Structure formats: structure tokens, C-alpha cells
Amino acid sequence: MKTIDKIYINGAFVSPRGNERFELISPTTNKKLGEVILGNKEDAIDAIAVAKKAFKTFSKTTIEERIEYLQKLKASIENRKQDFVNVMVEEYGGTFQFASVSFDYMIGSFNSAITLLNTYSFKKIMGESEVQMEPIGVVGIIIPWNSSNGFICGKLATAIAAGCTVVIKPSEMSAQQTQLILECFHEAGLPKGVYNVVNGLGEVVGAEISRNPDISKISFTGSTMVGKMIAKQAVDTMKRVTLELGGKSPNVILDDANLSKAIPMAIAAAFMNSGQACIAGTRLLVPENKLEEVKTLVSEIVSKTIVGDPKNQITAVGPMVSKKQYERVQNYIQTGINEGAEILIGGLGKPEGLEDGNFVKPTVFVNVNNQMRIAREEIFGPVLSIITYKTEVEAVEIANDTTYGLQAYVSSSNKDRAYKVASQLQAGRVQINKIGHDPMAPFGGFKQSGIGREFGTIGLEAYLEPRTLIR
Ligand code: NAD
Numbered sequence: 001m002k003t004i005d006k007i008y009i010n011g012a013f014v015s016p017r018g019n020e021r022f023e024l025i026s027p028t029t030n031k032k033l034g035e036v037i038l039g040n041k042e043d044a045i046d047a048i049a050v051a052k053k054a055f056k057t058f059s060k061t062t063i064e065e066r067i068e069y070l071q072k073l074k075a076s077i078e079n080r081k082q083d084f085v086n087v088m089v090e091e092y093g094g095t096f097q098f099a100s101v102s103f104d105y106m107i108g109s110f111n112s113a114i115t116l117l118n119t120y121s122f123k124k125i126m127g128e129s130e131v132q133m134e135p136i137g138v139v140g141i142i143i144p145w146n147s148s149n150g151f152i153c154g155k156l157a158t159a160i161a162a163g164c165t166v167v168i169k170p171s172e173m174s175a176q177q178t179q180l181i182l183e184c185f186h187e188a189g190l191p192k193g194v195y196n197v198v199n200g201l202g203e204v205v206g207a208e209i210s211r212n213p214d215i216s217k218i219s220f221t222g223s224t225m226v227g228k229m230i231a232k233q234a235v236d237t238m239k240r241v242t243l244e245l246g247g248k249s250p251n252v253i254l255d256d257a258n259l260s261k262a263i264p265m266a267i268a269a270a271f272m273n274s275g276q277a278c279i280a281g282t283r284l285l286v287p288e289n290k291l292e293e294v295k296t297l298v299s300e301i302v303s304k305t306i307v308g309d310p311k312n313q314i315t316a317v318g319p320m321v322s323k324k325q326y327e328r329v330q331n332y333i334q335t336g337i338n339e340g341a342e343i344l345i346g347g348l349g350k351p352e353g354l355e356d357g358n359f360v361k362p363t364v365f366v367n368v369n370n371q372m373r374i375a376r377e378e379i380f381g382p383v384l385s386i387i388t389y390k391t392e393v394e395a396v397e398i399a400n401d402t403t404y405g406l407q408a409y410v411s412s413s414n415k416d417r418a419y420k421v422a423s424q425l426q427a428g429r430v431q432i433n434k435i436g437h438d439p440m441a442p443f444g445g446f447k448q449s450g451i452g453r454e455f456g457t458i459g460l461e462a463y464l465e466p467r468t469l470i471r
Pocket of ligand 1: 142143144145146169170171172200201202203205206207210221222223224226227229230243244245246247277278378380406449450
């Protein structure tokens with residue numbers, strides 16, 4: 001039984017002033033793994049004060065120094081892949097496959113930040129003026145549980161590239177994963193106070209970060225509901241906000257798509273990270289006259305999808321992170337049934353033999369219309385809705401008929417046609433005939449999927465303030 005009883009402030013592991021305990025429960029067995037002692041408002045205030053002090057000198061570091069820090073942070077995690085995979089599998093229930101990809105994403109974040117620093121110009125001439133891109137200040141980083149260390153690396157690497165110091169509040173459910181990355185980062189030996197980490201509840205530690213006047217910017221990843229609360233708090237002190245929020249991503253299968261490629265990819269897109277992914281392709285838009293063919297393929301693939309122990313290297317869908325998340329997914333499956341959608345495969349309850357953990361049956365609905373709640377709301381579990389369309393114009397209309405706009409997918413055997421459709425989709429990122437990640441290109445959402453972008457030059461500039469010198 002592990003107890004995580006330290007937070008990280010000013011370059012050291014320290015005991016939090018808060019004393020509330022939070023139980024860490026295995027999603028796979030529902031047995032207790034350990035406990036975390038949560039930080040409180042005062043801990044958040046301490047961390048912010050330290051980050052503010054460190055900013056004075058860190059903001060003056062050279063590009064070469066920041067590259068060196070990024071290299072050190074990267075090196076500190078590079079040899080611990082197995083440990084990162086193991087702790088993510090154990091604590092979060094992430095599948096071995098997803099945890100491995102997630103580790104590569106962590107490393108990739110440092111690489112892309114280093115590449116940016118080697119090419120980005122912090123001074124530019126615009127018009128007749130010099131524009132200086134200045135680090136924005138102390139950044140509050142608030143993140144969810146579904147890829148905790150991936151988010152820490154992505155946001156911290158960009159902040160360091162920009163010359164900002166940070167206070168990070170991970171999800172309380174990710175305490176063991178946070179502990180591991182902190183042990184690594186500690187070895188990297190960065191100047192004190194550059195990054196500080198406070199475990200704690202959103203309404204306590206997160207809320208303090210959102211309103212504290214010494215935080216200049218919030219980089220948040222999480223639900224649209226909490227994102228709105230943070231943005232409201234942040235505006236009082238005019239904090240800049242980058243909000244990476246929820247999604248209900250459409251996957252448009254055009255009538256010329258090679259279904260034997262497009263449908264397996266569609267299932268992978270829907271069930272990635274056991275369906276607990278903001279970018280999951282959860283609305284599958286198929287031509288009406290291809291529905292029967294699609295149904296046959298989907299049933300075949302989903303019936304072979306391996307659900308179970310996330311440690312198993314061939315498991316595709318692991319447990320939901322918590323009992324609460326399991327219940328949420330069950331409620332949505334019941335909602336789909338009540339709304340008159342038809343279950344093609346899957347359904348309510350746990351798969352046989354997996355009663356101890358928070359496992360759900362990967363579920364696919366047909367006879368779904370885009371106005372049903374299962375087609376409009378983010379479920380955050382392995383539940384896919386198949387929606388039919390008659391024409392390409394209608395497909396685009398349905399795809400865009402959502403309050404979200406994080407990611408979209410298009411499949412076609414004609415590249416020009418796919419490009420034309422992709423260019424009409426209201427989504428921050430559109431995947432054409434593939435599922436990929438480009439860490440040098442912006443990522444983020446249209447509409448209620450967020451504000452701003454991460455990654456690439458646009459992502460870096462979200463941590464900078466332009467100062468124009470008119471000479
Ligand atoms: P959540 O919004 O409930 O929590 C996210 C973080 O916010 C947690 O650390 C939580 O403690 C904190 N928080 C909660 N209340 C707060 C408050 N009042 N003030 C400040 N902080 C507060 O999200 P979750 O359930 O942990 O994660 C799932 C959600 O995250 C989904 O909606 C998913 O789509 C979204 N997500 C988005 C992206 C993206 O890149 N767009 C990526 C992953 C997850």
C-alpha cells in the first residue's frame with residue numbers, strides 16, 4: 001500500500017499543509033492501491049509565490065539554457081519507459097498499448113519544444129516596429145486523468161521553451177503517476193521553483209490557481225463544464241487561457257472509401273484509450289446505401305476487440321478509470337436505448353468474467369439520429385453511434401451540427417475529395433485516412449471544444465506576450 005504524502009515546491013518534495021486523504025483505487029480490481037494526502041489552498045498559494053519568485057530569473061534565461069533544461073528533463077524520463085507504462089496501467093487502467101504510445105508522446109513533447117526553440121524568433125520586425133515576444137509569467141496548469149503525464153510534459157515543455165514558470169495541479173486520481181514523473185524531473189536539477197506540483201481537488205487547489213492574481217495564464221485540459229468555470233474565474237484578473245476541452249468527433253466515411261481499411265480505423269478511433277479520449281471519433285457517419293456492409297464489418301471487428309486486463313499487451317479496451325465513470329457510461333447506454341437507438345453490439349453491464357473492475361462492453365448503436373443525447377454529449381467511454389447520410393453535403397452538415405469541434409476524421413479513396421470535405425469541417429484537427437499526431441502543428445478546438453491551441457508556433461505563442469517597440 002503506497003501513500004503519496006509529498007507535493008513538490010521550490011525544487012523539493014515537501015509535506016502538504018492540507019491533510020485530507022484520497023483513496024487510490026485500482027480500476028481493474030477495485031481494490032485499494034494506496035492513498036494520497038491532498039494539498040490545500042495554502043499549498044497552492046505557497047507554490048504560486050515560489051513560481052513568481054523563480055520567474056524573475058527564469059524569464060531571463062537564454063535559448064541555449066532552456067534547450068539544455070528541456071534536454072535534461074527529457075533525459076530524466078527516457079530510461080524509465082517501463083515504469084511509466086506500469087504505473088499508468090496500474091493506477092489509471094490505461095492499456096499497455098495506450099500507455100506505450102503515451103510515453104512516446106511525452107518524449108515527443110520535449111523534442112518538439114527543442115525544435116521550436118532552434119527555429120523560433122523571439123524578436124520580429126512587423127511594420128516599422130520591433131516586436132519582442134516576452135514570457136507571459138507564471139502559468140497554472142490544470143489537467144485531467146486520462147493521460148496525466150502526457151499533459152504534464154506537453155504543457156511544461158512549452159512553458160519552459162517560453163521562459164515561464166509553472167504550478168501544476170494534476171488529477172487527484174493520478175497521484176502515483178505524478179510521483180514517478182516528479183522523481184525523474186527532480187533528478188534533472190532545474191533551478192528551484194521553475195515547476196511546482198500540488199496534488200489536490202479541483203474546487204480547492206484548481207480554484208485557487210484559477211483566481212490567484214499572480215497566475216498570468218491558465219493552460220487547462222478537461223471537461224467543457226469545468227473549462228467554463230475556470231474561464232469565468234480567470235477573467236477577473238485577465239488571465240490568458242488555453243482551454244482544451246471535450247469533443248464529439250465525427251468520422252465521415254465517404255461512399256468511395258475502402259471500408260476494409262476505414263472501418264477498422266473507425267473502431268480504433270472510437271475506442272482509443274478505452275473510449276476515454278477527447279479526440280475519440282464517436283459519431284460514425286456512413287452513406288445510407290453502405291449501412292448494411294458497415295454493420296457487418298463493425299460487428300465482426302468489435303466482437304474480436306479484446307476487453308480486459310490492461311497489462312495484457314493485446315488488450316484494446318481496459319476498464320473505466322473509476323466506478324463513477326463506469327456508471328456514467330452505463331447511464332448513456334441506457335439513454336441510447338430509451339431514445340430508440342438500436343444496439344448493434346455490446347450493451348449494458350460488464351463483460352463476462354470481468355465483474356471486479358470497471359469494465360464496460362464496447363457498444364455500437366445504429367438507428368441514431370444526430371439530435372439524440374448519445375450523438376450530442378461526450379460519453380467518455382467505448383460507445384460509438386452510427387449515423388447515416390444521403391449526400392456529401394448532408395454528411396458535412398451532420399458532422400458540423402455539434403457544439404464541439406476538437407477533431408474530425410474523413411475516409412475516401414480519392415485524396416482530393418477527402419481534402420475538400422476535410423476543409424469544410426469545423427474542427428481544430430482533421431485526420432484524413434489516418435490517425436496521427438503532429439507535435440509541430442497546432443492542436444485545439446473550434447466552438448465549445450476550447451479556446452486557443454497547443455503545440456507548434458501557435459502553441460508557443462500562447463505562453464508569450466508581444467511587446468511592440470515603435471522607434
Ligand atoms: P474535469 O474537467 O472534471 O477535471 C479536469 C481537471 O480540472 C482536474 O484536475 C480537476 O481536479 C480540475 N477541476 C475540477 N473542478 C475545478 C474547478 N472548479 N476549478 C479548477 N479546476 C478544477 O475533467 P476529467 O473528468 O478529469 O477529464 C475528462 C474530460 O477532459 C473530458 O471532458 C475530456 O474531453 C477532457 N479532455 C480534453 C482533452 C483535450 O485536449 N481537449 C484531452 C483530454 C481530456
